[in-house]
Amino acid sequence: MEFNVSKQAVVAIVPAAGIGARMQADKPKQYLLLGEQSILAHTLDTLLSHPQVDQVIVALHPEDQFFASLTQAKHPKLITVIGGGQRADSVLAAMNQCADNAWAMVHDAARPCLTHSDIDKLLAAREQFPQGAILASPVRDTMKRASTDGVIDHTVCREQLWHALTPQLFPAAKLRQNLLNGLANGATITDEASAMEWAGEHPGLVSGRSDNIKVTHPDDLALAQLFLSQIHNK
Structure with a gap:
């Protein structure tokens, strides 16, 4: 009997317990305003409104004081932990x-420019990659490997290199x-794909939009605002 992935539930998980210290702000970065609402609110709007996402x-953070004030916090699809x-925790x-x-x-709280079309591509890829897949963007720039004293050690070939999104x-x-086993064995788990790789899996790569940026530094806010305005005006 053919495996029908379309009948399985899709649960979006948003890790939003970080404090975003690199933003040097008075609140966690996911709650900084991007236009009229927070970064996290934009992220949740996209996930909650997608017809194939069954739950978010x-x-x-155990001392979060901001989430309850979001309009999205009351959405019937959404629960918190x-x-x-x-x-990984x-x-x-x-x-x-x-x-099971x-x-x-799993989607970063601070990637507010995600589009439904990229979610569609990722979900459709389940047929090709039943082991799982990630959105990613091919590396376009010349890549340099630095030495410990801050100078270039050598140029890294960018062929077959991808930015994980x-x-x-x-x-x-x-x-x-795989997350449980990886953590128990001291594996370095920077994203979900790395946990799968540690266990010997080879996740698929699905080419996603390069404007699906992660807001990490203060100057990312203006860029994310620009991308959001372009996405919403299409």
């Missing part, structure tokens, strides 16, 4: 509310187990 789980000190906390036979679609989409049971 947001992992929050208390996150952990690291991204927050994702695992959210996955405790996710059925679902697809877990989010969402990252995996069968929930496998992702949960």
Whole structure:
């Protein structure tokens, strides 16, 4: 019998327990304003409004004082959990509310420029990549490897190099187990794909939009605002 991924639930997981120290702001970066609402609010709007996303789980800092004031906090598709000190801990906390036979679609709280079309591409890729896949963007710039004293050591060939983006989409049971095992064995887990790679899986790469940026530094805010205005005006 053919495996029908379209009948499995899709649960979007948003780790939002970080404090965003690099933004040098008076609140976690996901709550900084981007136009008329916060970065996180824009992110949640895209996920909550997608017809194939069945549930959104947001992992929050235990002392979060901002989330409850968001309009999106009352959405019937959305639930919250208390996150952990690291991204993987927050994702695992959210996955405790996710059925094993679902697809877990993990997306950065600070990537507000995600589009429905990129979610569509990622979900459609389940047929080609039943092991899971991530949105990614091919590296276009010349890449340099630095030495410890801050000078160029050598140029890195950019062929077959990709920038990892989010969402990252995996069968929930496998992702949960690989995260748990990886953490227990001291693996370096920087994103969900790295947990799958540690376990010997080879996630697929789905070419996503390059404007799906992560707001990390103060000057990213203006760029994200520009991208959002272009997305909404199309």
